[in-house]
Amino acid sequence: MSQELKDLKEEAKELGIQFSVNIGAEKLKAKIAEHCAKLETEKTDDDKFNTLRQEAKELGVTILKSDDINSLSAKIEKAYKTSENSDPIIINTSTELSDAATSHLTPAEIKQIRVNKLAKKMEERARRTAVVTIVDNDQRVNNQTTTCSVECCNNYFDLGRITLPLNVPVEVSVGHIGVLKEIMIPQHILDQKTKLASVTTRRRYSVSYESLANPNDE
Numbered sequence: 001m002s003q004e005l006k007d008l009k010e011e012a013k014e015l016g017i018q019f020s021v022n023i024g025a026e027k028l029k030a031k032i033a034e035h036c037a038k039l040e041t042e043k044t045d046d047d048k049f050n051t052l053r054q055e056a057k058e059l060g061v062t063i064l065k066s067d068d069i070n071s072l073s074a075k076i077e078k079a080y081k082t083s084e085n086s087d088p089i090i091i092n093t094s095t096e097l098s099d100a101a102t103s104h105l106t107p108a109e110i111k112q113i114r115v116n117k118l119a120k121k122m123e124e125r126a127r128r129t130a131v132v133t134i135v136d137n138d139q140r141v142n143n144q145t146t147t148c149s150v151e152c153c154n155n156y157f158d159l160g161r162i163t164l165p166l167n168v169p170v171e172v173s174v175g176h177i178g179v180l181k182e183i184m185i186p187q188h189i190l191d192q193k194t195k196l197a198s199v200t201t202r203r204r205y206s207v208s209y210e211s212l213a214n215p216n217d218e
Contacts, residue, residue: 060119060156119156126175131210152176169210180205
């Protein structure tokens with residue numbers, strides 16, 4: 001065994017890469033390069049996700065443990081679109097401030113005012129209530145559970161943790177309903193052709209509305 005191959009095997013072990021005993025130097029080099037590229041991609045994704053988390057916090061968006069880059073990006077985009085459609089004053093905040101003899105404000109201060117306006121609007125919506133019936137779709141436990149717990153909070157407001165009854169109408173804040181609707185659980189599906197099971201996700205709770213404070217909140 002050449003010294004180069006020995007060094008490559010040592011490096012692969014340190015990186016946690018599995019390889020066969022008879023692997024050649026070129027193949028092992030390729031494995032190491034592929035592994036390092038994957039690590040770099042994961043680091044980039046982590047940086048992007050952390051940036052999105054910070055932006056979501058500034059907007060008052062609820063972040064779940066199950067959120068990934070795609071779902072969090074969609075939430076942020078939805079928050080901006082909601083603010084644009086419901087409160088045009090927020091969108092023009094930067095212009096209004098500069099036109100109102102407040103040029104001493106920095107861009108960061110202007111942005112913070114905009115974020116605070118949006119957060120206040122989102123809190124107002126989150127505190128509205130609706131009468132709903134909640135059904136647990138988790139077949140592993142839904143024949144035993146009669147209640148569910150849900151918490152709605154972020155950097156700007158906290159609606160607290162509450163326990164709600166299942167399968168009966170109950171009045172709940174729109175914020176808590178939103179969190180319930182985003183809880184996902186794994187679901188195993190059997191492929192009839194291959195007879196192999198695959199895992200997907202589905203919403204844990206189904207929410208049907210008996211009455212709604214504002215139809216736009218649904």
